[in-house]
Amino acid sequence: xxxxxxxxxxxxxxxxxxxxxxxxxxxxxxxxxxxxxxxxxxxxxxxxxxxxxxxxxxxxxxxxxxxxxxxxxxxxxxxxxxxxxxxxxxxxxxxxxxxxxxxxxxxxxxxxxxxxxxxxxxxxxxxxxxxxxxxxxxxxxxxxxxxxxxxxxxxxxxxxxxxxxxxxxxxxxxxxxxxxxxxxxxxxxxxxxxxxxxxxxxxxxxxxxxxxxxxxxxxxxxxxxxxxxxxxxxxxxxxxxxxxxxxxxxxxxxxxxxxxxxxxxxxxxxxxxxxxxxxxxxxxxxxxxxxxxxxxxxxxxxxxxxxxxxxxxxxxxxxxxxxxxxxxxxxxxxxxxxxxxxxxxxxxxxxxxxxxxxxxxxxxxxxxxxxxxxxxxxxxxxxxxxxxxxxxxxxxxxxxxxxxxxxxxxxxxxxxxxxxxxxxxxxxxxxxxxxxxxxxxxxxxxxxxxxxxxxxxxxxxxxxxxxxxxxxxxxxxxxxxxxxxxxxxxxx
Amino acid sequence: xxxxxxxxxxxxxxxxxxxxxxxxxxxxxxxxxxxxxxxxxxxxxxxxxxxxxxxxxxxxxxxxxxxxxxxxxxxxxxxxxxxxxxxxxxxxxxxxxxxxxxxxxxxxxxxxxxxxxxxxxxxxxxxxxxxxxxxxxxxxxxxxxxxxxxxxxxxxxxxxxxxxxxxxxxxxxxxxxxxxxxxxxxxxxxxxxxxxxxxxxxxxxxxxxxxxxxxxxxxxxxxxxxxxxxxxxxxxxxxxxxxxxxxxxxxxxxxxxxxxxxxxxxxxxxxxxxxxxxxxxxxxxxxxxxxxxxxxxxxxxxxxxxxxxxxxxxxxxxxxxxxxxxxxxxxxxxxxxxxxxxxxxxxxxxxxxxxxxxxxxxxxxxxxxxxxxxxxxxxxxxxxxxxxxxxxxxxxxxxxxxxxxxxxxxxxxxxxxxxxxxxxxxxxxxxxxxxxxxxxxxxxxxxxxxxxxxxxxxxxxxxxxxxxxxxxxxxxxxxxxxxxxxxxxxxx
Numbered sequence: 001x002x003x004x005x006x007x008x009x010x011x012x013x014x015x016x017x018x019x020x021x022x023x024x025x026x027x028x029x030x031x032x033x034x035x036x037x038x039x040x041x042x043x044x045x046x047x048x049x050x051x052x053x054x055x056x057x058x059x060x061x062x063x064x065x066x067x068x069x070x071x072x073x074x075x076x077x078x079x080x081x082x083x084x085x086x087x088x089x090x091x092x093x094x095x096x097x098x099x100x101x102x103x104x105x106x107x108x109x110x111x112x113x114x115x116x117x118x119x120x121x122x123x124x125x126x127x128x129x130x131x132x133x134x135x136x137x138x139x140x141x142x143x144x145x146x147x148x149x150x151x152x153x154x155x156x157x158x159x160x161x162x163x164x165x166x167x168x169x170x171x172x173x174x175x176x177x178x179x180x181x182x183x184x185x186x187x188x189x190x191x192x193x194x195x196x197x198x199x200x201x202x203x204x205x206x207x208x209x210x211x212x213x214x215x216x217x218x219x220x221x222x223x224x225x226x227x228x229x230x231x232x233x234x235x236x237x238x239x240x241x242x243x244x245x246x247x248x249x250x251x252x253x254x255x256x257x258x259x260x261x262x263x264x265x266x267x268x269x270x271x272x273x274x275x276x277x278x279x280x281x282x283x284x285x286x287x288x289x290x291x292x293x294x295x296x297x298x299x300x301x302x303x304x305x306x307x308x309x310x311x312x313x314x315x316x317x318x319x320x321x322x323x324x325x326x327x328x329x330x331x332x333x334x335x336x337x338x339x340x341x342x343x344x345x346x347x348x349x350x351x352x353x354x355x356x357x358x359x360x361x362x363x364x365x366x367x368x369x370x371x372x373x374x375x376x377x378x379x380x381x382x383x384x385x386x387x388x389x390x391x392x393x394x395x396x397x398x399x400x401x402x403x404x405x406x407x408x409x410x411x412x413x414x415x416x417x418x419x420x421x422x423x424x425x426x427x428x429x430x431x432x433x434x435x436x437x438x439x440x441x442x443x444x445x446x447x448x449x450x451x452x453x454x455x456x457x458x459x460x461x462x463x464x465x466x467x468x469x470x471x472x473x474x475x476x477x478x479x480x481x482x483x484x485x486x487x488x489x490x491x492x
Numbered sequence: 493x494x495x496x497x498x499x500x501x502x503x504x505x506x507x508x509x510x511x512x513x514x515x516x517x518x519x520x521x522x523x524x525x526x527x528x529x530x531x532x533x534x535x536x537x538x539x540x541x542x543x544x545x546x547x548x549x550x551x552x553x554x555x556x557x558x559x560x561x562x563x564x565x566x567x568x569x570x571x572x573x574x575x576x577x578x579x580x581x582x583x584x585x586x587x588x589x590x591x592x593x594x595x596x597x598x599x600x601x602x603x604x605x606x607x608x609x610x611x612x613x614x615x616x617x618x619x620x621x622x623x624x625x626x627x628x629x630x631x632x633x634x635x636x637x638x639x640x641x642x643x644x645x646x647x648x649x650x651x652x653x654x655x656x657x658x659x660x661x662x663x664x665x666x667x668x669x670x671x672x673x674x675x676x677x678x679x680x681x682x683x684x685x686x687x688x689x690x691x692x693x694x695x696x697x698x699x700x701x702x703x704x705x706x707x708x709x710x711x712x713x714x715x716x717x718x719x720x721x722x723x724x725x726x727x728x729x730x731x732x733x734x735x736x737x738x739x740x741x742x743x744x745x746x747x748x749x750x751x752x753x754x755x756x757x758x759x760x761x762x763x764x765x766x767x768x769x770x771x772x773x774x775x776x777x778x779x780x781x782x783x784x785x786x787x788x789x790x791x792x793x794x795x796x797x798x799x800x801x802x803x804x805x806x807x808x809x810x811x812x813x814x815x816x817x818x819x820x821x822x823x824x825x826x827x828x829x830x831x832x833x834x835x836x837x838x839x840x841x842x843x844x845x846x847x848x849x850x851x852x853x854x855x856x857x858x859x860x861x862x863x864x865x866x867x868x869x870x871x872x873x874x875x876x877x878x879x880x881x882x883x884x885x886x887x888x889x890x891x892x893x894x895x896x897x898x899x900x901x902x903x904x905x906x907x908x909x910x911x912x913x914x915x916x917x918x919x920x921x922x923x924x925x926x927x928x929x930x931x932x933x934x935x936x937x938x939x940x941x942x943x944x945x946x947x948x949x950x951x952x953x954x955x956x957x958x959x960x961x962x963x964x965x966x967x968x969x970x971x972x973x974x975x976x977x978x979x980x981x982x983x984x
Contacts, residue, residue, distance in 0.1 A: 055815065055816070055817070058816045058817070059812070059815075059816050062811055062812075062816045063808070063811075063812055066804070067807070067808060067811045067816075067819075067821055068804070068807070068821045068823040068854055069823070070821075071820065072816040072817055072819070072820075073817065074815075074816075074817025074818070079571070079572050079573050079846075080571050080572050080573075081571050081572075081573050103816070105816070105817050174782055290666055312558070312560070315559070315560070316555070316559060319554055319555075319559050320551070320554075320555055323547060323551075323566075324547070324550045324551050324554045324559075324564040324595070324597070325547070325550070325564055325565065325566025325597050326566070327559075327564070328563065328564075329559055329560045329562075331560040331561070336828070336829050336830050337828050337829045337830070338828050338829070338830055354571075362560055
């Protein structure tokens with residue numbers, strides 16, 4: 001993989017100067033087209049071996065383009081807010097919005113390649129990590145991002161010479177750290193880890209571009225040309241319709257059975273039992289959330305369900321039991337302008353809680369495969385891919401030691417009708433019922449199919465769905481509280 | 493101040509139950525009006541002595557209202573991201589947007605009152621802090637916020653009984669920490685500090701409401717009633733026009749002299765000197781930003797100037813010299829929807845850099861007193877009050893050990909015309925000139941007056957304006973680099 005980057009490529013000064021002036025102008029032109037169109041973000045990774053001039057390339061790109069529309073990200077030790085959240089959180093928060101170029105000097109590759117090269121994780125773990133990275137980047141691409149990944153390469157001999165030379169010059173000696181020499185000692189192992197990582201993540205849409213870093217002019221010109229070409233090609237591409245669907249939806253159940261219809265909606269609870277159980281489970285939840293080890297975990301709750309299924313009331317029974325300062329409810333409505341300029345899941349990532357906190361999503365990322373699917377708010381290909389993206393998202397939440405629980409509140413269409421009518425008659429519940437709710441009701445079968453697909457595809461071991469028989473509100477609330485307590489108890 | 497809260501107020505259970513049901517309904521109704529109107533945020537502070545049931549009040553408010561539209565904030569030890577920024581940053585980031593209620597359990601008062609009560613700061617410092625708080629709250633009010641500040645009071649005897657009782661019950665003993673007892677020992681001093689703080693910050697628009705906390709029912713009902721009344725009054729108030737102007741603008745200079753006209757725009761620099769100086773100052777800047785102590789400082793730069801005055805080119809000469817990963821440029825354009833739901837300065841606060849970072853504002857909060865004033869985008873009262881708000885903002889930046897430098901790039905109207913024409917003729921500079929630029933030109937005298945007022949009112953010792961003679965771009969760039977280097981050097 002690195003052979004073609006050990007050939008001693010170089011560019012003479014005159015040729016460089018000559019080409020650069022045209023290149024700069026063309027890059028600037030393309031950049032302004034990008035800014036004006038605001039159609040997609042550019043994510044540019046500058047990775048590679050130590051001493052391979054990565055920061056010089058980053059500086060040059062900033063110089064060649066208008067730095068006001070470039071966001072350059074370096075990643076030192078994570079802050080404590082970052083440490084308390086999933087590994088990818090710090091990269092999500094650094095993603096450029098549409099129209100901007102985000103340069104990543106250091107990225108989601110840095111840690112796995114270093115760890116593997118230094119023998120702290122094996123190939124299996126690296127491979128797993130790279131598979132996640134591959135899917136993450138595929139998601140970015142599906143969301144419209146242009147991804148360019150540059151790997152700056154130096155042969156062992158050249159790297160040694162380079163580090164020695166940098167160190168000798170007082171002006172540049174600061175650039176060489178003891179860590180660089182430590183890395184150099186493991187050159188072969190790091191090279192092997194990098195090659196493996198690059199091979200696994202070089203895809204048709206986001207290939208790695210290995211650049212020989214021996215000659216700075218060759219290196220910069222290569223990066224500049226590739227960037228220009230990719231930008232131009234993407235800007236000039238006629239905007240196509242939504243991508244073709246990649247997989248057929250789940251087959252309909254031939255016998256009319258499905259997970260929703262299989263629920264026993266006749267389950268109910270007497271008021272006297274409810275009062276007793278409510279006190280017991282709320283007490284338990286209160287104790288659990290004050291547990292010493294709870295401070296090391298976060299809780300993410302997802303509430304979905306038909307309109308009027310009782311989400312609000314159930315959420316309130318939880319918030320009553322826990323310290324209000326630890327708890328936040330995010331009601332999901334239409335995305336804001338800043339959210340629309342980012343990949344779909346960004347607006348959920350941004351809210352992820354730190355340790356010791358509880359975040360409740362009142363409706364969630366599942367809107368993609370429910371309302372957006374049924375109402376046609378997004379293309380079929382988009383909601384089809386969402387299942388996998390959601391599973392990856394939830395796997396990362398779970399991996400960060402957060403406790404994730406997802407509730408679907410199920411009621412019958414008859415019960416929904418009864419509640420709608422009741423709401424219209426109760427003055428302080430009027431706000432809860434809108435024209436849209438009545439319209440949605442007419443699409444009951446389509447929603448039912450969407451829910452069944454959702455459960456089939458996203459109820460995973462690490463993030464199972466709890467289907468809650470909600471025909472009787474009292475029964476539903478207790479089941480939710482009990483499930484939540486059990487999940488937390490299990491985790492502590 | 494606390495005498496009326498030591499009378500032994502109480503409410504019987506029956507009376508409480510009777511009133512609460514109506515109160516809840518009315519509160520909920522008002523809350524939905526608030527959410528629907530999205531006209532203003534509600535900021536509700538719950539402060540007071542330890543053991544005074546603050547968290548119970550917060551829980552009750554969450555229970556009485558729809559918690560999906562309430563954000564409850566507790567403030568433990570600041571995170572490192574918060575520690576690296578001005579003291580108020582963590583409170584700014586917790587401000588509720590319009591239409592929401594933000595409950596602050598712990599607030600900007602907690603630290604000063606505790607510090608003073610514990611003898612670590614004197615009255616003078618407390619008074620200064622309270623003066624800043626008063627101005628901060630006045631700004632929130634002017635921006636439309638409804639502020640309610642509750643102080644939960646217990647007499648010394650009742651507090652002691654309360655803490656002892658809480659501690660004795662295994663169910664509540666966790667609520668009493670050693671810190672609480674430590675505070676109790678300093679009851680008198682803390683009471684005195686609190687009284688002083690409350691007195692200084694009880695204003696007509698944001699008065700403190702002292703609530704006796706001996707009886708929980710009395711306490712909750714009082715808070716609920718006050719909140720309902722304030723919400724209702726505000727919601728039902730006919731929306732008035734902009735407030736009357738509070739102070740006359742600065743007098744025009746009778747002799748035609750002003751700080752801009754006093755500039756010697758004939759200053760220039762030869763290319764050969766420029767090349768030498770550029771290298772020297774960029775080298776210096778590069779060394780300074782890699783200085784060990786630079787990691788403990790942040791830099792905030794503000795660039796303002798007439799159109800085509802050369803802001804972009806000057807900024808580029810800075811970014812060329814520093815590590816791109818440390819540097820971010822924020823070009824200020826129209827505020828986003830999330831920004832419009834917050835006080836004016838929120839969109840600048842959110843970008844403030846951590847230590848070791850450089851943030852460059854390409855245009856800034858001064859838009860308020862320049863373009864918004866001249867074009868009439870905001871009411872006179874709003875830009876009039878902005879000077880003071882800006883000075884307070886910058887004082888907080890400076891206090892956090894950030895280095896703040898503000899540049900006004902000045903050119904003559906003739907030079908501007910020449911540059912506009914040049915831009916229209918240069919293909920890759922066309923984007924830089926718009927219809928609006930031509931329109932703005934016609935208002936030159938109004939802009940000149942606005943700039944002179946701005947300099948007169950916001951050039952302070954801690955955040956002076958540097959007026960840059962920019963008729964010659966080379967001269968301007970070197971002056972900016974030199975000023976910046978001097979400011980950093982002075983600070984390190």
